[in-house]
Amino acid sequence: MAEGSPKQLFIGVDLGGTKILAGVFNPQLKLIATAKCSTKADRGPKPVMERIVRTIRDAVDEADQDMKLVKGIGIGAPGSIDSEEGRVIFSPNMPGWEDIHLKKELEKQLNVPIFVENDCNACALGVYVAELGSKPRHMVGIFLGTGIGSGIILDGKPFSGFNRTAGEIGHMVLEVGGPKCGCGNKGCFEALASRSAIFRRIQAAVKDGQKTMLVDMLGTDLDDLRSGDLRKALRKGDKLVEKVIEEAAEYTGIAVGNIINFLNPEYIVLGGGVIDALQDEMMSIIVETAKDYAMPGTFKGVEIIASRLGDHAGITGAAALARESSKSS
Amino acid sequence: MAEGSPKQLFIGVDLGGTKILAGVFNPQLKLIATAKCSTKADRGPKPVMERIVRTIRDAVDEADQDMKLVKGIGIGAPGSIDSEEGRVIFSPNMPGWEDIHLKKELEKQLNVPIFVENDCNACALGVYVAELGSKPRHMVGIFLGTGIGSGIILDGKPFSGFNRTAGEIGHMVLEVGGPKCGCGNKGCFEALASRSAIFRRIQAAVKDGQKTMLVDMLGTDLDDLRSGDLRKALRKGDKLVEKVIEEAAEYTGIAVGNIINFLNPEYIVLGGGVIDALQDEMMSIIVETAKDYAMPGTFKGVEIIASRLGDHAGITGAAALARESSKSS
Numbered sequence: 001m002a003e004g005s006p007k008q009l010f011i012g013v014d015l016g017g018t019k020i021l022a023g024v025f026n027p028q029l030k031l032i033a034t035a036k037c038s039t040k041a042d043r044g045p046k047p048v049m050e051r052i053v054r055t056i057r058d059a060v061d062e063a064d065q066d067m068k069l070v071k072g073i074g075i076g077a078p079g080s081i082d083s084e085e086g087r088v089i090f091s092p093n094m095p096g097w098e099d100i101h102l103k104k105e106l107e108k109q110l111n112v113p114i115f116v117e118n119d120c121n122a123c124a125l126g127v128y129v130a131e132l133g134s135k136p137r138h139m140v141g142i143f144l145g146t147g148i149g150s151g152i153i154l155d156g157k158p159f160s161g162f163n164r165t166a167g168e169i170g171h172m173v174l175e176v177g178g179p180k181c182g183c184g185n186k187g188c189f190e191a192l193a194s195r196s197a198i199f200r201r202i203q204a205a206v207k208d209g210q211k212t213m214l215v216d217m218l219g220t221d222l223d224d225l226r227s228g229d230l231r232k233a234l235r236k237g238d239k240l241v242e243k244v245i246e247e248a249a250e251y252t253g254i255a256v257g258n259i260i261n262f263l264n265p266e267y268i269v270l271g272g273g274v275i276d277a278l279q280d281e282m283m284s285i286i287v288e289t290a291k292d293y294a295m296p297g298t299f300k301g302v303e304i305i306a307s308r309l310g311d312h313a314g315i316t317g318a319a320a321l322a323r324e325s326s327k328s329s
Numbered sequence: 330m331a332e333g334s335p336k337q338l339f340i341g342v343d344l345g346g347t348k349i350l351a352g353v354f355n356p357q358l359k360l361i362a363t364a365k366c367s368t369k370a371d372r373g374p375k376p377v378m379e380r381i382v383r384t385i386r387d388a389v390d391e392a393d394q395d396m397k398l399v400k401g402i403g404i405g406a407p408g409s410i411d412s413e414e415g416r417v418i419f420s421p422n423m424p425g426w427e428d429i430h431l432k433k434e435l436e437k438q439l440n441v442p443i444f445v446e447n448d449c450n451a452c453a454l455g456v457y458v459a460e461l462g463s464k465p466r467h468m469v470g471i472f473l474g475t476g477i478g479s480g481i482i483l484d485g486k487p488f489s490g491f492n493r494t495a496g497e498i499g500h501m502v503l504e505v506g507g508p509k510c511g512c513g514n515k516g517c518f519e520a521l522a523s524r525s526a527i528f529r530r531i532q533a534a535v536k537d538g539q540k541t542m543l544v545d546m547l548g549t550d551l552d553d554l555r556s557g558d559l560r561k562a563l564r565k566g567d568k569l570v571e572k573v574i575e576e577a578a579e580y581t582g583i584a585v586g587n588i589i590n591f592l593n594p595e596y597i598v599l600g601g602g603v604i605d606a607l608q609d610e611m612m613s614i615i616v617e618t619a620k621d622y623a624m625p626g627t628f629k630g631v632e633i634i635a636s637r638l639g640d641h642a643g644i645t646g647a648a649a650l651a652r653e654s655s656k657s658s
Contacts, residue, residue: 080626089626138491150591154483161593162467165627168590173583173622175516176504185622187504254502261497262479263592264490293502293514297409297418298494 006032009065010322011056011073012126014119014314017041017093017146020052022059023315024070027323029130031312033063044096053109067112072326074115074318076122077102078147080165086116089165092182093147115325119143119314120167121158124151126317127269127307136266140259141307142169143272144252147182148190151317152263170194174254189255193248195274199225201244212240227277234281248274249282253289260294260302271307279306335361338394339651340385340402341455343448343643346370346422346475349381351388352644353399356652358459360641362392373425382438396441401655403444403647405451406431407476409494415445418494421511422476444654448472448643449496450487453480455646456598456636465595469588470636471498472601473581476511477519480646481592499523503583518584522577524603528554530573541569556606563610577603578611582618589623589631600636608635 006026014021020039024032035058037051052075060067079091086103088094103114117125124141132139139153148170152159160166170190171183178187179197191197203222206215214222214233233241256268268290275282287304294302307313335355343350349368353361364387366380381404389396408420415432417423432443446454453470461468468482477499481488489495499519500512507516508526520526532551535544543551543562562570585597597619604611616633623631636642 080624082626090624092624136491152592154488159483161627162465162595162631163593163627163629165624166591166593168593168624168627171590171622171624172587174502174505176507176580176583178505183624251505254505258501258587259591261500262495262588263481263488264492264495264497266491293500295409295419295421295494295497295500295512297411298490298492298497300492302491 010319012315012319013075015077022055024063025319035059072322074322076119081118120149121151122317123313126313138265139267144274145272192251249285253286256290257293339648341644341648342404344406351384353392354648364388401651403651405448405643410447449478450480451646452642455642467594468596473603474601521580578614582615585619586622
């Protein structure tokens with residue numbers, strides 16, 4: 001091993017609905033290498049767990065390191081997570097993920113301590129540890145991707161609530177009787193402003209005969225529509241995409257206003273694939289709308305910002321979790 | 330003074346949009362006497378403050394006690410409260426209450442330490458201290474009256490957030506584009522399920538030609554409609570009132586579901602005039618709706634109950650606040 005190489009490594013894994021990202025970190029949480037793999041969530045939990053293991057091994061190999069140096073692995077997983085047992089209770093966007101003992105299964109295969117958190121709690125922790133120098137006491141991270149979730153940091157620590165499932169902001173109803181959500185209810189934030197919701201609205205408008213250059217780019221079915229395509233269309237002046245993104249940003253601003261009114265955190269940090277791709281277009285609308293909906297005294301001094309960690313928020317937070325948990329265990 | 334009389338007294342005041350209630354408590358928070366006065370909020374802050382002072386003096390007199398024994402007075406006031414400065418930042422349902430230094434003004438007149446909290450935080454604290462024997466770590470109290478607010482108890486302590494204004498659940502948007510709220514926005518919880526919202530719906534339906542026995546009871550204008558009248562009409566089988574109350578209970582259940590999903594407290598306690606009068610009719614709908622909207626793993630074991638403290642939640646919590654704050658000051 002080269003001189004100066006770390007003697008301890010921590011791994012952070014971000015398990016998403018569409019991809020698995022693993023990062024190898026030194027104890028100062030400097031990122032050494034990453035590996036990525038599609039999730040293939042439709043294959044069900046067991047095959048996905050095999051893909052997690054493979055991605056972890058790939059990341060360690062990519063870093064020219066040995067699994068023996070890995071002291072802990074943190075995993076951010078979507079849905080309701082029992083972080084004490086390392087168990088996925090329920091994950092609406094992942095077929096078959098109900099009562100899955102992720103920690104136990106992966107420890108069997110990797111022989112390294114595994115710590116599981118809700119993916120959004122992991123992202124929030126990553127933003128908090130790596131990005132907010134001023135260390136606000138209360139922060140909520142809201143992440144817009146395939147689904148929508150949030151992580152809550154109170155008094156500097158992740159807050160997980162009674163069942164360790166707090167932060168399910170994606171299923172906060174904003175529009176009673178609104179569009180159907182993956183959870184079975186209607187009008188959830190996630191059914192109004194997630195990538196899936198944005199795509200559904202555009203697809204419906206196209207079926208309805210409305211024009212968008214996305215059809216020229218991707219065909220009438222709009223298969224494989226990505227956040228980046230939306231950004232391209234927007235910057236070329238596509239009116240339909242502009243309208244749909246504006247609406248999603250307004251709904252997000254209303255959700256942010258709700259959280260400021262209810263929990264009054266010092267920072268609201270927005271992240272996730274949708275924000276990473278479209279923050280220039282969405283952030284000013286989100287901030288203005290939140291300001292309109294929050295009570296004046298409650299809004300004063302509250303900062304609403306976009307995370308600059310992008311894709312790395314989840315793996316950074318998961319690695320931070322592994323580092324902290326390994327210390328205390 | 331009679332033998333065994335307390336040597337120290339604490340007073341709790343509940344300042345509401347329609348009435349002021351003051352209670353005299355012994356150090357064990359046993360209620361000795363109360364006094365009540367209409368708020369006359371439309372007269373503006375100064376006259377209301379004079380009425381608060383008068384109600385406090387009346388309560389002490391009613392208890393056959395002397396103001397000299399009063400060691401602290403807690404006041405629960407509606408709206409956004411800076412509890413450190415004892416200042417009302419903004420109170421949407423009280424005309425002119427913006428930047429009102431309640432603590433300073435009342436200490437001048439009464440010469441007793443005054444502690445000000447948001448009325449709903451005070452109510453939540455009252456429920457927590459006096460009612461929940463099992464002492465859950467996390468509790469949210471939601472209070473439906475003229476307006477709607479909530480108090481948040483985390484790890485056993487009132488949580489007030491960055492600007493000390495947390496708990497403004499009344500302005501959580503549940504129905505984008507819904508009915509107009511006193512705060513200027515649309516579709517807030519308060520505009521859908523407060524006493525004012527319920528009354529507005531019934532009045533609109535009556536204007537629309539729908540039948541209700543409330544018209545026989547109170548005249549076509551439905552002036553002076555109270556929660557108790559709704560209960561009477563309901564128990565006599567009034568279909569319009571039944572429908573409106575059912576809807577209010579459903580909206581409340583959705584709000585409860587949102588809070589369970591986002592913050593995942595162990596207890597949600599409902600109180601306030603609407604719940605006190607209509608809990609038999611509303612609670613089962615609230616619980617069922619919340620269950621439908623909360624994620625299964627998040628809902629598990631969470632208790633949703635009605636407070637039995639009724640009108641006394643606010644004064645009990647305010648007195649508890651005065652007692653605790655006097656200890657530490």
